[in-house]
Amino acid sequence: MDENEKRLIDLVADMEEDDALALAKELLDCGVDPLQVLALCREAMDIVGKRFEEGEYFLPELILAGEVLDQIGVMAKPLIIDSPNKPSRKLGKVLIGTVHGDLHDIGKNIVTFMLDINGFEVKDIGIDVPVSTFLDEIQAFQPQVICLSGFLTLAFDSMKETIEAIEVSGLRNGLKIQIGGGQIDETIRAYTGADAYGLNAVDAVNFCRKSTTGGE
Amino acid sequence: MSDITGETRYTEKSKRIMDAVELRPTDRVPTSFFATFWLAKYGGVSCRDLFYDYNTSCNLMRKAVIELDPDSYISPFLTMLGPSLDATGYKQLQWPGHGVSDNHSFQFLDKEYMTADEYDDFIFDPTGFYLNKYMPRVAEAYEGFAHFPVLPGNMYVTIASGPLVAQLANPEIARSFEAIQKAAQEAQSLMMKCMTFGQEMTAQGYPESFGAVAPAPLDFFGDYFRGAKGILTDIRRRPEKLIEAMEKVLVFLLRGAIGAARMTGNKFVFIPIHWGPDGFMSVQQFKTLWWPTFQRLLLGLIENDLIPVVLWEANCTSRLEIIGDIPAGKAVYWFEHTDLVKAKEVLGKTVCLRGNVPASLLTTGTPEQVDAECRRLIEKVGKDGGFILDGSIGIPDEAPVENVRAMFQSVHKYSV
Ligand code: B12
Numbered sequence: 298m299d300e301n302e303k304r305l306i307d308l309v310a311d312m313e314e315d316d317a318l319a320l321a322k323e324l325l326d327c328g329v330d331p332l333q334v335l336a337l338c339r340e341a342m343d344i345v346g347k348r349f350e351e352g353e354y355f356l357p358e359l360i361l362a363g364e365v366l367d368q369i370g371v372m373a374k375p376l377i378i379d380s381p382n383k384p385s386r387k388l389g390k391v392l393i394g395t396v397h398g399d400l401h402d403i404g405k406n407i408v409t410f411m412l413d414i415n416g417f418e419v420k421d422i423g424i425d426v427p428v429s430t431f432l433d434e435i436q437a438f439q440p441q442v443i444c445l446s447g448f449l450t451l452a453f454d455s456m457k458e459t460i461e462a463i464e465v466s467g468l469r470n471g472l473k474i475q476i477g478g479g480q481i482d483e484t485i486r487a488y489t490g491a492d493a494y495g496l497n498a499v500d501a502v503n504f505c506r507k508s509t510t511g512g513e
Numbered sequence: 514m515s516d517i518t519g520e521t522r523y524t525e526k527s528k529r530i531m532d533a534v535e536l537r538p539t540d541r542v543p544t545s546f547f548a549t550f551w552l553a554k555y556g557g558v559s560c561r562d563l564f565y566d567y568n569t570s571c572n573l574m575r576k577a578v579i580e581l582d583p584d585s586y587i588s589p590f591l592t593m594l595g596p597s598l599d600a601t602g603y604k605q606l607q608w609p610g611h612g613v614s615d616n617h618s619f620q621f622l623d624k625e626y627m628t629a630d631e632y633d634d635f636i637f638d639p640t641g642f643y644l645n646k647y648m649p650r651v652a653e654a655y656e657g658f659a660h661f662p663v664l665p666g667n668m669y670v671t672i673a674s675g676p677l678v679a680q681l682a683n684p685e686i687a688r689s690f691e692a693i694q695k696a697a698q699e700a701q702s703l704m705m706k707c708m709t710f711g712q713e714m715t716a717q718g719y720p721e722s723f724g725a726v727a728p729a730p731l732d733f734f735g736d737y738f739r740g741a742k743g744i745l746t747d748i749r750r751r752p753e754k755l756i757e758a759m760e761k762v763l764v765f766l767l768r769g770a771i772g773a774a775r776m777t778g779n780k781f782v783f784i785p786i787h788w789g790p791d792g793f794m795s796v797q798q799f800k801t802l803w804w805p806t807f808q809r810l811l812l813g814l815i816e817n818d819l820i821p822v823v824l825w826e827a828n829c830t831s832r833l834e835i836i837g838d839i840p841a842g843k844a845v846y847w848f849e850h851t852d853l854v855k856a857k858e859v860l861g862k863t864v865c866l867r868g869n870v871p872a873s874l875l876t877t878g879t880p881e882q883v884d885a886e887c888r889r890l891i892e893k894v895g896k897d898g899g900f901i902l903d904g905s906i907g908i909p910d911e912a913p914v915e916n917v918r919a920m921f922q923s924v925h926k927y928s929v
Contacts (some may be wrong), residue, residue, distance in 0.1 A: 312749055355794045357748040364746060398617060403741050450876050450909040451617065479827065484873045497792075 302329075302337055309341035310348075312358060314365050321369045331373035338366050339414070346414045350499055359407055387418040389509030392440040394426040395478075396447045396455035404478055405446035411498035412444075417505055428455075428462045435468050442505050443472060445491070448479040456489040464490070473508035477501060522718025526584040530720065533901050534820055534865045535842040542895040542924045545722055545867065546583035547907030549592050550618040555914055560616050561609035564595035567706045574710070578719050581921040585722040586714070587907075590707050594619070597703055600696035602653025605737070618910055626650055627738040629747065632754045635738075636761050638665075647738075654696050657689030711777075723822065724779025727770040727814070730759035730806040735788045748794060752802055759806040767813040780820050781845075784810075790827035796835075804835055815843045822847060822867070826906070833859040849905045853894045866894055869905040870920055875912040880919035887923035 301324060308317035324334055345362045348354040391412055395405050402424045409421045420438050422430060435443070443463070445456050456476050463469050476486060477495040486494040492508075495501045517525075529543040553560045556573040563570050570589040578586045598608055598619075605626070606612075608619035627635065627647065635642045641663060648655035662680040671677055711721050728736065734755065735744035747755050770782050788794075789803050814821050822845040829836070829851045836846070837860050847867035848856055856866055870886050878886075887902060894900045902924055908917055 314750065353795070355792065355798070357745045357794060357798070360742055360745040361749045398613075400620060400623065403745075450872050450911050453873070453876060453911070480872045482871070482873050484871075484877055488877045 302333075305334070305337050306341045306344070309338055309362065309365055309369075310344040312361055314361065317365055318368055318372075322372060325372055325376060331376040334369065334373050338369055342366060342410075342414045346411055349411070356403065356407070359410060363406075363410060388416045389418070389442065389505065390438060390440040391417045391419045391442045391444060391505055392422065392431075392434055392438055393419060393444040393446065394422040394431065394434075395424040396445050396452050396459055397425055397427050398455050399447045399449045399452045399478075400424045401446070401448035401478065404448065405444075408444060408446065408477065408498045408501045411502055412505060415502045415506075417502075417509075428459050431459050432462060432466055432468065435463065435472070441471070441473065441509050443474045444501060444505075445474065445476045446478045447476070447481070450480060452478065453480075453485050453488060456485070456491065460490050473504070475501060475504045475508075517718075519716045519718040523715060523720060526718065527720050529584050530901070533899055534845060536862070536865060536899040538898040541928055542891050542900055542902050543584040544581075544902045544921055544924055546578060546581055546586040546921075547722065547903060548577065548587065549907070550910040551908040551912060551917070552577065552589070552592060553616070554910065554912075555917075559609065560618060561595070563592050564609050564619070565593075567593050567703065571706065571710045575714065578714065579717070581917065583719075583921060584901075585720045587722045588707050588711060590703070593703065593706070597696065597699050600654070600692070600699040602692070603651065604653065605651050621736070623740050625740045625743050627734075629739075629743065629751065632751070632758050636754075636758050639761060639765065641665075654692035655689055657683065657685035657687070660685055721777075721779055723781045723783040724777035725770040725773035725782045725819070727766050727782050727784050727810060727821075729784060729786055729789065729803070730763050730766065730810065731755070731803050732785075732787045732789070733762055733766065734758060744788060745793075748798060748802060756802065756806075763806050763809060763813075766810060767817075770814060771817050771819065774817075774819050780818065782814055782819050782821050783824070784821055785824040786826050786829075789832065790825065790829050791831050792827065796831055799832060800835060808838065811839050811844060815840060820844060824906075825849065825851060830855065836860075837863050839863065845901065847901075847903065853890060853900075857894050857900075861897075861899060865899045865901060867901040867903050869903070871905050872909045872912075875904050875916050875920070876909045878916060880915045883916045883919040884923055884926075887920055888927045891923065891927045 301320065305317065305320050305324065308320060321334055325331060342362060345354060345358060349359055393405060393409055395402055405421070409419050412419045420434065420440070422434050431443070445459060447456055460474055463472070463474070473493070474491045475493045475495055476489060476491040477500070481494050483494065493504050495504060529539050532539045533543050550560050550563065552570065552573040553563045555577055556569070558569055558573070563573070570593040574586065574589040595608060598606060598611070605622055606619050607622065609615050609617060613620060631642070631646070634646070644658050644661055646659070649659040660680070660683045662677050667677050714721065731744070735741070739747060774780055774782060789799060789807070794803065811821050820843065824847045826849045829848065833851070833856060841863045844864050845867050846856070846860060846864045848869050850869070853866055853869055860866065870883060870890065874882055874886055890902060902920070904920070
């Protein structure tokens with residue numbers, strides 16, 4: 298890796314947004330493989346994720362890192378002509394969404410981000426997700442793990458309904474379900490019939506690791 | 514209900530709360546009743562009925578207060594906003610029958626209501642920004658104000674005639690005034706209803722919990738102007754602008770809360786905290802960005818003889834040392850997930866604590882479990898006074914009535 302490539306990783310990881318964008322543009326203009334630029338960003342994201350886990354970074358840094366990544370993505374993607382070596386280092390598939398009636402998405406987005414940088418193929422189906430959408434998406438995407446997020450007390454029932462519906466439609470087999478969000482604890486895990494609950498994104502990553510590698 | 518007079522009861526309850534605030538021992542742990550749409554469940558009516566019928570809300574609040582006998586209660590104002598929201602065409606909320614089902618609580622819509630480059634406009638002229646930009650964005654009734662001419666700089670006959678006055682002929686401005694007249698009448702009936710209800714409850718012996726509300730300066734911009742993504746990126750991208758804007762708005766927030774408290778004759782100012790908790794920013798960011806203007810808000814309220822009741826949402830364990838830097842016996846800190854035993858260790862000599870029977874327990878637990886948790890809190894946190902028992906976020910909308918009863922009865926069963 299040359300000097301500039303290493304610098305890009307540091308700039309993104311250190312939240313130097315303007316300099317990072319300028320350097321990414323420079324690299325792309327000089328003909329560096331856009332896939333390589335994105336790979337560098339990914340490396341930077343790993344550092345950001347680690348710093349978050351270690352309590353050095355918090356929400357502002359995660360959100361900003363996401364924004365920087367998006368902007369570099371916008372610059373790089375049109376330049377990707379053929380992508381023979383599309384990286385496929387995915388550990389397993391995770392479907393995530395905020396249950397119906399609930400619009401909170403910051404916590405869910407963090408979980409998505411952390412799962413993604415930890416090598417999972419994550420499909421985020423947004424907020425206020427109706428039970429039927431979950432069922433459709435499970436059939437289409439075939440995930441190994443479902444993450445339900447919710448912050449409101451009304452989400453307890455939405456989660457319970459969602460999990461019951463998954464059960465009733467016969468989709469629960471081989472599928473692990475984890476819930477999480479502000480008020481979620483063991484009481485609610487038992488109430489909703491989920492396999493596990495998590496207090497934070499690190500719990501989510503650990504649970505997904507356990508639930509996917511065991512089966513393979 | 515006992516046969517003591519309303520006046521005696523009122524004095525007794527107010528004294529119990531004030532003793533707790535001023536960190537004196539109390540005859541028993543006081544309670545506060547903080548419920549909104551739970552009233553619908555309690556009364557077997559829909560959230561929509563509650564939201565649109567002043568009498569339904571007031572009657573259910575009265576019934577619940579008399580049954581549960583708390584030492585203070587929250588005005589039903591928040592659960593009867595329906596007609597006012599309709600009249601103003603308010604855009605920042607969805608409410609029962611208007612975006613959410615008849616049986617759900619209203620909900621705030623997280624959006625960017627002020628763009629990043631508008632900080633400068635806000636800082637330069639907050640009133641102008643509100644009038645021309647913010648008000649039209651957040652409520653239909655004010656949309657015509659987007660055309661309201663700029664006033665500063667006018668003088669002499671340009672105030673009497675000419676372009677300034679001619680611009681006021683804009684039919685959209687006229688339409689706005691008309692809509693606002695209707696909204697104003699609705700707001701007046703709502704305020705009247707709340708006032709009469711408050712007086713009636715006072716006569717029955719029940720003090721109201723709050724006389725005013727004030728947001729923390731950073732939360733003010735996060736919740737109502739910039740939205741979640743906006744505020745979180747501002748913290749990194751433009752901290753100086755954010756600080757400048759917070760300084761600017763602090764004066765308005767203080768004046769607003771002091772004015773409202775004078776009008777209601779109630780010293781307690783409710784301050785829910787959204788963006789300060791542990792996970793949101795580093796301790797360093799909290800210390801340099803979040804806390805300084807908030808501390809000044811607290812000190813300003815206290816200097817004016819008001820009592821801030823701060824609801825520290827989520828977990829704030831890493832903030833405990835920092836937020837203890839206020840005069841003793843002048844405020845209430847209500848914690849949602851922060852361990853109150855730990856909070857007592859750090860802050861017990863400084864503030865009265867409030868909370869925090871978990872929402873999950875109140876919603877899905879049994880009355881026995883609720884009772885056991887209340888007992889633990891009363892014995893551990895209530896020791897030596899300075900504690901008000903409440904749910905972690907008040908009474909959750911879905912909590913079974915038996916669980917709520919168990920919470921309010923516990924203070925009569927267990928003493929400190
Ligand atoms: C920010 C916030 C908002 C923002 C949301 C912005 C957004 N785009 O998400 C806004 C202002 C819009 C909002 C609106 C409302 N909110 Co709100 N909100 C919050 C607040 C302050 C923080 C939540 C948050 O985002 N935290 C940041 C995250 C990152 O922190 P975290 O929880 O530590 O995150 C971790 C875990 O949650 C976990 N996690 C999350 N999902 C999952 C999933 C899995 C599977 C796993 C394992 C882990 C996991 O991992 C995360 C990362 O480590 C909470 C307070 C609180 N106590 O949490 C109230 C809170 C959740 N809100 C509440 C309420 C009542 C509302 C409103 C109804 C208010 C209103 N009347 O308008 C509306 C409802 C809107 C709706 N229908 O959803 C209440 C809920 C109480 C209740 N009885 O249900 C709370 C608790 C506040 C309170 N004390 O009253 N809110």
